[in-house]
Each structure stands twice: as structure tokens, then as C-alpha cells.
Amino acid sequence: xxxxxxxxxxxxxxxxxxxxxxxxxxxxxxxxxxxxxxxxxxxxxxxxxxxxxxxxxxxxxxxxxxxxxxxxxxx
Numbered sequence: 001x002x003x004x005x006x007x008x009x010x011x012x013x014x015x016x017x018x019x020x021x022x023x024x025x026x027x028x029x030x031x032x033x034x035x036x037x038x039x040x041x042x043x044x045x046x047x048x049x050x051x052x053x054x055x056x057x058x059x060x061x062x063x064x065x066x067x068x069x070x071x072x073x074x075x
Contacts, residue, residue: 004047004056006069014047014054025050028070030063 002016012028015021028049035044035055042057058066 004058004066006066012069012073022051026070026074028073030056030058030067030070 002014002019005013005015005021012024012026013021014024024047026049028047030045030047033044033046033055037044037057039057041059041061043060043063044055044057045063047054047056
């Protein structure tokens with residue numbers, strides 16, 4: 001469990017509970033995950049990039065925003 005930070009003009013970062021923030025280098029991809037989301041408002045996804053791979057749960061309404069932030073970081 002952790003927090004994905006998407007701030008315009010700054011790199012995407014991931015911070016797990018009790019851990020230091022990790023900068024996620026582009027390109028970043030989100031793909032459907034076999035994991036269960038655990039709530040109907042969430043979507044389980046696999047986030048992958050040069051910094052590593054993570055299983056994340058993102059509110060379904062926020063998935064387009066996250067994809068847009070990843071695309072913006074890559075360009």
C-alpha cells in the first residue's frame with residue numbers, strides 16, 4: 001500500500017508506507033492485473049517502468065488521469 005504522486009512539472013513518485021519516495025522513470029505503463037482490486041470503485045493494475053514493477057490499485061475514475069500523467073512525463 002502506498003501513494004502515487006502526480007505533480008505537474010515533477011517526476012512521478014511512489015511512496016510505500018514507511019518507505020522513502022521512489023522516483024518512477026519513464027516510460028511508465030499500466031496494464032490490467034490478475035490481482036483483485038478489493039473494492040468496486042478500484043481497479044487493480046500493474047505499473048511497470050525502468051524503476052521497477054508494482055501492483056497498484058487506483059480509483060477507476062482516476063485511471064485516465066494517471067495514464068495522461070504518464071504520457072506527459074514520457075514526452
